[in-house]
Amino acid sequence: xxxxxxxxxxxLPLGILWLSPLAAGLVAVLYGALDEAAWLxxxxxxxxxPGLALSMGTGTLSLIISALLAFWxxxxxxxxxxxxxxxxxxxxxxxxxxLAFAIGLGFLITPSGLLARVIGSVAAWAAPPQWVTTQDPxxxxxxxxxxxxxxxxxxxxxxxxxxxxEVAQMLNGHFRVSQSLGHGGASVWLRVFIPQILPRLKxxxxxxxxxxxxxxxxxxxxxxxQPPPLAVIIWSDxxxxxxxxxxxxxxxxxxxxxxxxxxxxxxxxxxxxTLPSIWRFFTRGPSRRxxxxxxxxxLLLFFCAVYALVFAILCVMSIGTLWPYPDLFPSELRxxxxxxxxxxxxxxxxxxxxxxxxxxxxxxxxxxxxxxxPEKLDAVxxxxxxxxLALPSLLIADGQYLAFLRLGLNGTWLGVFLAHLxxxxxxxxIVLKGPYRAFDPRYRAVALGLNADNYRFWxxxxxxxxxxxxxxxxxxxxxxxxxxxxxxxLIASGRLTTLPIEAVTLASGGSRPxxxxxxxxxxxxxxxxxxxxxxxxxKPL
Amino acid sequence: xxxxxxxxxxxAGAAALLPLFPRAGIxxxxxxxxxxxxxxxxxxxxxxxxxxxxxxxxxAAEILKARHGVTLEHVKIADAAEVVRRVRDEVKAGKAExxxxxVWINGxxxxxxxxxxxLYGPFATDLPNFRYVDxxxxxxxxxxxxxxxxxxxSPWGMAQLTFFGDGAKISTPPQSMDELVAFAxxxxxxxxxxxxxxxxxxxxxxxxxxxxxxxxGLLPLPAKDGEFLRAAAPLFDLLDRLHPHLWRAGxxxxxxxxxxxxxxxxxxxxxxxxxxPNEPANLIxxxxxxxxxxAWQHRAGTIGNTHFVAIPxxxxxxxxxxxxxxxxxxxxxxxxxxxxxTWGDPTVLAITKLSAEEAKFFGTSIVPGVVTEPAPALAxxxxxxxxxxxxxxxxxxxx
Numbered sequence: 001x002x003x004x005x006x007x008x009x010x011x012l013p014l015g016i017l018w019l020s021p022l023a024a025g026l027v028a029v030l031y032g033a034l035d036e037a038a039w040l041x042x043x044x045x046x047x048x049x050p051g052l053a054l055s056m057g058t059g060t061l062s063l064i065i066s067a068l069l070a071f072w073x074x075x076x077x078x079x080x081x082x083x084x085x086x087x088x089x090x091x092x093x094x095x096x097x098x099l100a101f102a103i104g105l106g107f108l109i110t111p112s113g114l115l116a117r118v119i120g121s122v123a124a125w126a127a128p129p130q131w132v133t134t135q136d137p138x139x140x141x142x143x144x145x146x147x148x149x150x151x152x153x154x155x156x157x158x159x160x161x162x163x164x165x166e167v168a169q170m171l172n173g174h175f176r177v178s179q180s181l182g183h184g185g186a187s188v189w190l191r192v193f194i195p196q197i198l199p200r201l202k203x204x205x206x207x208x209x210x211x212x213x214x215x216x217x218x219x220x221x222x223x224x225x226q227p228p229p230l231a232v233i234i235w236s237d238x239x240x241x242x243x244x245x246x247x248x249x250x251x252x253x254x255x256x257x258x259x260x261x262x263x264x265x266x267x268x269x270x271x272x273x274t275l276p277s278i279w280r281f282f283t284r285g286p287s288r289r290x291x292x293x294x295x296x297x298x299l300l301l302f303f304c305a306v307y308a309l310v311f312a313i314l315c316v317m318s319i320g321t322l323w324p325y326p327d328l329f330p331s332e333l334r335x336x337x338x339x340x341x342x343x344x345x346x347x348x349x350x351x352x353x354x355x356x357x358x359x360x361x362x363x364x365x366x367x368x369x370x371x372x373x374p375e376k377l378d379a380v381x382x383x384x385x386x387x388x389l390a391l392p393s394l395l396i397a398d399g400q401y402l403a404f405l406r407l408g409l410n411g412t413w414l415g416v417f418l419a420h421l422x423x424x425x426x427x428x429x430i431v432l433k434g435p436y437r438a439f440d441p442r443y444r445a446v447a448l449g450l451n452a453d454n455y456r457f458w459x460x461x462x463x464x465x466x467x468x469x470x471x472x473x474x475x476x477x478x479x480x481x482x483x484x485x486x487x488x489x490l491i492a493s494g495r496l497t498t499l500p501i502e503a504v505t506l507a508s509g510g511s512r513p514x515x516x517x518x519x520x521x522x523x524x525x526x527x528x529x530x531x532x533x534x535x536x537x538x539k540p541l
Numbered sequence: 542x543x544x545x546x547x548x549x550x551x552x553a554g555a556a557a558l559l560p561l562f563p564r565a566g567i568x569x570x571x572x573x574x575x576x577x578x579x580x581x582x583x584x585x586x587x588x589x590x591x592x593x594x595x596x597x598x599x600x601a602a603e604i605l606k607a608r609h610g611v612t613l614e615h616v617k618i619a620d621a622a623e624v625v626r627r628v629r630d631e632v633k634a635g636k637a638e639x640x641x642x643x644v645w646i647n648g649x650x651x652x653x654x655x656x657x658x659x660l661y662g663p664f665a666t667d668l669p670n671f672r673y674v675d676x677x678x679x680x681x682x683x684x685x686x687x688x689x690x691x692x693x694x695s696p697w698g699m700a701q702l703t704f705f706g707d708g709a710k711i712s713t714p715p716q717s718m719d720e721l722v723a724f725a726x727x728x729x730x731x732x733x734x735x736x737x738x739x740x741x742x743x744x745x746x747x748x749x750x751x752x753x754x755x756x757x758g759l760l761p762l763p764a765k766d767g768e769f770l771r772a773a774a775p776l777f778d779l780l781d782r783l784h785p786h787l788w789r790a791g792x793x794x795x796x797x798x799x800x801x802x803x804x805x806x807x808x809x810x811x812x813x814x815x816x817x818p819n820e821p822a823n824l825i826x827x828x829x830x831x832x833x834x835x836a837w838q839h840r841a842g843t844i845g846n847t848h849f850v851a852i853p854x855x856x857x858x859x860x861x862x863x864x865x866x867x868x869x870x871x872x873x874x875x876x877x878x879x880x881x882x883t884w885g886d887p888t889v890l891a892i893t894k895l896s897a898e899e900a901k902f903f904g905t906s907i908v909p910g911v912v913t914e915p916a917p918a919l920a921x922x923x924x925x926x927x928x929x930x931x932x933x934x935x936x937x938x939x940x
Contacts, residue, residue, distance in 0.1 A: 046936045112809050137793055239619075494627070494640070510592075
């Protein structure tokens with residue numbers, strides 16, 4: 001009975017702050033989709049099928065390329081001199097949000113962008129070339145941004161997995177065995193390591209897949225326009241003045257989700273059908289092929305160069321008030337955009353307050369759950385968390401908008417906070433769960449033996465030992481909250497403006513310096529959080 | 542002459558409406574409104590795509606705070622449709638205290654809000670500064686896209702479709718749709734327009750409709766689904782001739798006018814379009830475009846209209862919102878708005894109605910980039926054409 005009460009107490013705050021807004025959103029979106037006219041309108045939309053193909057195509061292509069590149073880099077660098085620095089570097093890359101990256105990369109590759117100016121200055125072009133780069137009809141620039149952003153995420157996850165002592169030990173053993181059987185490094189990765197690591201990554205890979213297929217802000221900044229990806233079609237429907245069009249957007253969000261579900265089923269079917277031949281391929285061998293150290297190093301260097309270039313472009317762009325084609329460098333440098341940004345600090349303050357409070361709330365909820373609820377229930381919460389992250393944010397945010405409407409929460413800070421908490425808590429819980437549950441219970445016995453009570457043990461000993469994990473979870477939470485565009489735009493209803501909202505508005509064509517300032521601020525805050533977290537993580541107890 | 546006739550009809554209609562809003566006793570009532578407004582916060586939902594506009598609203602906010610004790614908060618939105626949706630949802634949810642107090646609006650959005658009774662008022666003609674409005678010379682201050690305003694929105698500024706580009710690169714600007722086709726043919730890939738339903742893109746298509754439709758008499762009437770395709774056939778012939786020569790062969794289109802402007806500034810395009818005839822001059826003044834930039838309108842006229850401010854029915858600061866609306870109509874605010882150095886949005890006032898002192902707020906300098914040969918402002922087609930045009934455009938060119 002006490003156990004049950006404990007579990008219930010652990011469930012209560014989470015149920016109110018996290019689970020019910022999530023559930024209410026899903027119920028509301030299903031209810032909102034009970035509209036036959038909306039479905040008829042959706043299927044009559046001339047851009048539905050090409051838009052769907054674009055969404056599915058860009059999402060799937062970016063997933064496949066990202067996974068290939070991530071494993072290529074990891075396989076080549078794991079255990080080498082560059083490896084220890086790689087993971088930290090990837091954490092840093094991660095903190096640059098997709099949107100900020102898309103804005104910077106856009107100015108690099110657009111026909112009047114830096115790349116064209118460099119070539120044009122050599123080739124003496126009078127006018128910008130008619131390249132089809134940004135907003136190309138097949139979404140290749142969108143895929144490029146997604147790949148450049150997801151590869152660091154995947155490497156970071158893989159390195160976190162490989163850093164666990166038991167995993168490292170096991171891989172070492174397997175490596176020696178495989179080597180004795182005549183396998184080269186590449187062969188060991190392909191036939192032994194990847195088949196072990198891949199299943200561990202299935203949820204992050206699913207999140208990356210669905211994210212790529214349903215992203216709105218990046219697609220608005222750099223994606224194709226006629227037709228746009230389905231997510232963008234849904235987005236403009238949801239923001240339309242006509243309620244019938246809004247309902248079509250709701251139906252569209254559900255349709256996109258269902259289509260993604262079908263895609264996963266198709267994938268599982270294909271996997272099952274081809275498993276014997278895959279298995280034969282993996283067990284064939286051995287091959288003496290060595291790990292691709294040079295190409296992996298070159299790829300890593302390429303990533304560093306692109307990120308450095310994007311960051312440098314954003315910095316120069318933010319102070320280059322006059323930078324016409326074909327100038328390689330702005331003819332006038334002023335800090336007026338920064339001054340303007342600081343003069344109206346509302347987006348910054350709103351973003352900061354939402355990020356800090358939602359992260360603290362998520363940490364408190366996660367710790368409370370982990371302390372009061374038995375471990376066997378973690379799986380249930382984990383499933384909800386993965387659902388909150390994998391389901392398109394369009395779907396959840398539209399549902400929450402419809403649900404919050406009845407509660408009068410739209411346009412309020414509290415409403416936006418709850419909408420942010422949905423993904424923030426999910427990430428924080430996933431990051432925190434492993435280290436927290438792995439805490440050795442014998443420490444508690446020692447502390448109690450030393451006459452410390454439960455609370456003193458928890459506040460003095462356990463929290464201190466958990467500090468690196470808590471700091472890492474907090475950094476992730478802040479990064480996630482800062483980057484939220486879709487839920488903020490819908491739930492804030494124009495009442496609250498945040499960094500990504502301003503950045504998207506400016507990215508559709510506004511002042512370039514100001515757009516660069518917002519993109520940089522989007523990157524600086526999470527980067528700052530990651531730096532603090534890694535400092536805290538390194539400090540000896 | 543056909544447009545003059547319609548304007549006359551509208552002017553007469555508008556004049557007939559005026560007596561509906563008695564103006565007696567305004568002074569006393571207005572003092573009460575001002576007293577009630579003091580201390581109120583007005584959430585002004587206004588499109589925020591331009592720094593000049595944001596800075597102007599900031600300026601207005603400072604004065605309103607100092608003189609009237611009204612706090613004006615600029616809620617920056619990308620599209621007024623968001624506000625229509627929000628107010629409708631709030632009203633449907635029974636929320637008496639809405640999130641918007643004043644909204645920058647016209648056309649379709651006004652028609653929707655008026656039809657669904659989402660607007661407070663009538664209030665516009667009771668505003669003290671409404672007496673300066675040029676209702677005779679600018680009939681669109683009373684009739685918004687063929688929809689009578691009925692005092693539910695207060696005019697704020699004027700707009701007319703205008704094209705601009707670098708005079709150093711364009712010797713003879715195309716001054717009709719047919720000339721534009723020839724111009725695009727001569728400069729492949731260097732001309733385009735934003736994809737509808739972007740407001741500027743839709744306006745471009747409407748301009749093309751006006752220039753191509755055979756029976757001009759159909760335009761002020763509600764469009765019928767069946768007749769539409771026949772009436773619009775010459776329009777799609779025209780676009781079919783134009784598109785192969787556009788940027789990216791007319792397969793992709795920019796998303797917004799702001800993007801078009803940026804592409805012009807970068808030299809990717811030879812010309813861009815705007816709904817504010819003074820914007821090119823403004824951009825030159827801001828250093829965003831070279832001072833060789835020229836602006837022009839189509840010889841036979843381009844679409845023009847008025848933009849307004851309206852008060853949602855569930856506003857919780859209607860007095861404050863009215864004080865703001867009246868201030869925005871003052872010669873001081875209108876003069877500053879028309880000034881090319883600040884925003885350059887043409888005034889809705891009749892300069893002849895102003896005293897010499899008041900008229901001083903309006904400068905009269907000729908600067909580079911202004912439209913040198915102004916063309917007549919053509920009336921918008923009836924609002925019901927818009928959804929049909931947008932749908933047909935999407936079906937033909939959106940996939």
